[in-house]
Structures are given as C-alpha cells and as structure tokens.
Amino acid sequence: MAQLFSQTILAWYSLHKRDLPWRSPYNTPYHVLVSEFMLQQTQVLRVMEKFREFTSKFPTLHHLADASKADVIKSWSGLGYNRRALLLHSFAQEVAEKHHGEIPNTKEELQQLPGMGPYTTGAILSFAFNLPEPAIDVNVRRIYVRYFQGKDQGLPLGKKEEMELYTLVKNSIPDGRSSTFHNALMDFGSLICTRDAPQCSSCPLSSSCQFYPLYDTKKATVLFVAEKKIEPxxxxxxxxxxxxxxxxxxxxxxxxxxxxxxxxxxxxxxxxxxxxxxxxxxxxxxxxxxxxxxxxxxxxxxxxxxxxxx
Ligand code: SF4
The missing domain is CATH 1.10.10.10 (Winged helix-like DNA-binding domain superfamily/Winged helix DNA-binding domain)
Structure with missing residues (x-):
C-alpha cells in the first residue's frame, strides 16, 4: 500500500508540480534553509517574492552570517513573525563559526542549531540533502492520517501515534527520491488533499484511500476542525x-x-x-x-x- 501511495503521488507531481524558486536546481542547503524559515506561518506566494529579494541581498550563508541583526530584520519586512529572522541569522552565524559555513547533514548536528525543530531538521535533510528523513508538517500529517488510517486530524496525536506516523512516512519514501517525494507531498497537500475542501472526486488516490468513503458520506461531520488558539x-x-x-x-x-x-x-x-x-x-x-x-x-x-x- 505504501508503494502504491508513493508511486501515485510521484506520478501526480510529475504533471502538477509548482515551480518554486527554492526547488531544484536551486535547492542548495542554504536556499532550502532560508525558504523553510520563511515558510513557517507565511503563505507560499508571499514567500516567493521575498525569497528572491532576500537571497539576492544575502546570496550565501556567509553573507547572512556577516550581516548585522538590524539589516537582517530590515530585510525580513513583509513576512511577519520577525523572530524567525533573528533565529535564521543566529543559525547562519553558528554554522559559519562551528561548521566552516557548511550546513551539516546529520540530524544530531542540525538539532543543536538555533531554530531547528523536528520538522525543520527533516526538511533540511530531505529537501537539501535528499536523505530519507521524514519532514512531517500539517500537510504531510493530514494526507497520511486520512489515506492510511481513514481519520481526519482534529486533535494532536499522542507520542505512540506520532512514532507510528514517523515510521509510516519513513517507510514510504522511495529510494533515492526523498527530496522530490517531499516536494510532491507538499504540493499534493496544498492542491488536492487540502484541509477544508479535499478534492476527493478527482484525487488519484481515491480508490485506495481509507478516508474517501467517509468523506463522501459524512463530509459535514468529519471535516477537519482546527483548534483555535487563544492568543493575547x-x-x-x-x-x-x-x-x-x-x-x-x-x-x-x-x-x-x-x-x-x-x-x-x-x-x-x-x-x-x-x-x-x-x-x-x-x-x-x-x-x-x-x-x-x-x-x-x-x-x-x-x-x-x-x-x-x-
Ligand atoms: S481521496 Fe480525498 S482524503 Fe483521500 S488522499 Fe485523496 S483528497 Fe485526500
């Protein structure tokens, strides 16, 4: 089932992939890094424009590491969540200082760096280094939970279920194609298996998807309901x-x-x-x-x- 799933996603992606400036052939570890920091909480379209500006101003990790914090914050204008700019800058400075400017390609080393969580670590390893490490964001989580388990994602998963999900995603990454496969999952989650209106009737996975029959009959009750965070x-x-x-x-x-x-x-x-x-x-x-x-x-x-x- 995992193989059918992965092959179908890749076949869909070969026809429908989005052309994004941080993807192959421009997906150097530095470009992937910048895009991942920018994409947290910010929409792709907005990031596309800012990404080009930012990477023209700071074309390499060394340019970014050598810049002043004020300059980096200034260049982050329009993206919101300004703390990410500071974390990205600290990440660059630490890599320049401790890793001779080379972004490391192991989970252990990446996790020691500023701003790195399980998702961003997986994203750098898979997108930039093509390593078979899952990068599980809301899109990936939603697709797997729906397709393999026939559930929708209303509540956070427990530790055991998170581990199971991690193993499931890891086992479904096709050999040597982690980067392409993860890009395919991101696009599939943004365009087909969307949060509020999954395109089940035109989805190439519908005949084997565990969630499809439920969505078809009880869509009003099983659709994802995001928990609203109460913010000050x-x-x-x-x-x-x-x-x-x-x-x-x-x-x-x-x-x-x-x-x-x-x-x-x-x-x-x-x-x-x-x-x-x-x-x-x-x-x-x-x-x-x-x-x-x-x-x-x-x-x-x-x-x-x-x-x-x-
Ligand atoms: S059939 Fe519907 S729920 Fe299943 S993977 Fe496709 S879009 Fe998602």
Missing part, C-alpha cells in the same frame, strides 16, 4: 486583534523610522488605528520586542527613539 490581544475598532499583529506593526514602524525621535502618540496611532490612552500596553509590547532583541528604544517623556536590532 486587544480590540481595535471593535475587532479583536492578537498582539502579534501589533508587534509586527511596531517592527515595521521601526524599519521606517530607525534611529528617529518620534512622539509616543504617533507610534501608537500607527500601530493601532484607535490608539488613545493605551501607552502602558504599547510600551509593554516594545519592552518585549527589546527583550527579544528585535528592537531597542529610549523613552524621553512623551517621545521615543527606536532602533532595529539589539
């Missing part, structure tokens, strides 16, 4: 906005006003449309960003001077 935030013009959005706006403001003295009110009104008296809230966000080394600031009564980086 405040209301803006009557709508609840998580603090991470305001944090992103503060960093964006500093990108445009690096080193300038501005009034706290001006900062507040740029960050939050109906800003009025929430100075304490605003400064707490700034303090946290400073603590994370994304910005630094000096407060002068009702004025503030801000800089990018530590």
């Amino acid at each position: 935030g405040v209301y803006e013009q009557g709508k609840f906005i998580p603090n991470r959005i305001f944090r992103g706006r503060i960093v964006e403001f500093v990108r445009k006003n690096d080193g300038r003295i501005v009034s706290v009110i001006k900062l507040g009104k740029t960050v939050k449309a109906d800003f009025n008296t929430e100075q304490e809230w605003l400064l707490k966000l700034c303090e946290k960003l400073q603590h994370e080394k994304l910005i630094k600031y000096e407060l002068m009564k009702d004025k503030i001077r801000m800089y990018l980086g530590p």
Whole structure:
C-alpha cells in the first residue's frame, strides 16, 4: 500500500508540480534553509517574492552570517513573525563559526542549531540533502492520517501515534527520491488533499484511500476542525486583534523610522488605528520586542527613539 501511495503521488507531481524558486536546481542547503524559515506561518506566494529579494541581498550563508541583526530584520519586512529572522541569522552565524559555513547533514548536528525543530531538521535533510528523513508538517500529517488510517486530524496525536506516523512516512519514501517525494507531498497537500475542501472526486488516490468513503458520506461531520488558539490581544475598532499583529506593526514602524525621535502618540496611532490612552500596553509590547532583541528604544517623556536590532 505504501508503494502504491508513493508511486501515485510521484506520478501526480510529475504533471502538477509548482515551480518554486527554492526547488531544484536551486535547492542548495542554504536556499532550502532560508525558504523553510520563511515558510513557517507565511503563505507560499508571499514567500516567493521575498525569497528572491532576500537571497539576492544575502546570496550565501556567509553573507547572512556577516550581516548585522538590524539589516537582517530590515530585510525580513513583509513576512511577519520577525523572530524567525533573528533565529535564521543566529543559525547562519553558528554554522559559519562551528561548521566552516557548511550546513551539516546529520540530524544530531542540525538539532543543536538555533531554530531547528523536528520538522525543520527533516526538511533540511530531505529537501537539501535528499536523505530519507521524514519532514512531517500539517500537510504531510493530514494526507497520511486520512489515506492510511481513514481519520481526519482534529486533535494532536499522542507520542505512540506520532512514532507510528514517523515510521509510516519513513517507510514510504522511495529510494533515492526523498527530496522530490517531499516536494510532491507538499504540493499534493496544498492542491488536492487540502484541509477544508479535499478534492476527493478527482484525487488519484481515491480508490485506495481509507478516508474517501467517509468523506463522501459524512463530509459535514468529519471535516477537519482546527483548534483555535487563544492568543493575547486587544480590540481595535471593535475587532479583536492578537498582539502579534501589533508587534509586527511596531517592527515595521521601526524599519521606517530607525534611529528617529518620534512622539509616543504617533507610534501608537500607527500601530493601532484607535490608539488613545493605551501607552502602558504599547510600551509593554516594545519592552518585549527589546527583550527579544528585535528592537531597542529610549523613552524621553512623551517621545521615543527606536532602533532595529539589539
Ligand atoms: S481521496 Fe480525498 S482524503 Fe483521500 S488522499 Fe485523496 S483528497 Fe485526500
């Protein structure tokens, strides 16, 4: 069954693959690394544009490692989740220092580096080095759980099930084709076996998929329901906005006003449309960003001077 699954996915991919700038023949370990950091929580289309800009500015790991944090944060504009820029920069610096600029190709070494979790480690090993290491993201998880187990993914799996899933994915990677196979899974999960509207009736796997009969008959009840995370935030013009959005706006403001003295009110009104008296809230966000080394600031009564980086 695993072989049929893998061969079908590869055959589908040979006809439908997406042309992405970090894929073969441009998939050097460095390019894969940058794309993986950018793709966490950000859509492919947005990443495509920024990826080209970023890799033109920092064409190699050494260029990135030698850049200042402020410069890297500046170049991350438009991608959100700015902490990823700092982690990527720290990763590059550590590789330059401890591995002579060569991104390592073992799980053990990669896991010691900043920003690496099980998925990113698997992604570097499979996409960049073509090694048979599973890179299990939400797409891969969803496809396997549906196809092999006939379940949909509503709740996180336990430790034992995670291990089983890992083994299942590992055993299904075709010999010598890990990179292509993982790219195929990513595209299949984004275009066919999607979260909310799987294209079961036109799916090449439907005749052997365990989930297909369920989807066909009870689709209203078995569709994936994401658990909503409750994030801290405040209301803006009557709508609840998580603090991470305001944090992103503060960093964006500093990108445009690096080193300038501005009034706290001006900062507040740029960050939050109906800003009025929430100075304490605003400064707490700034303090946290400073603590994370994304910005630094000096407060002068009702004025503030801000800089990018530590
Ligand atoms: S038949 Fe439907 S659920 Fe099964 S793999 Fe294809 S798209 Fe996914």
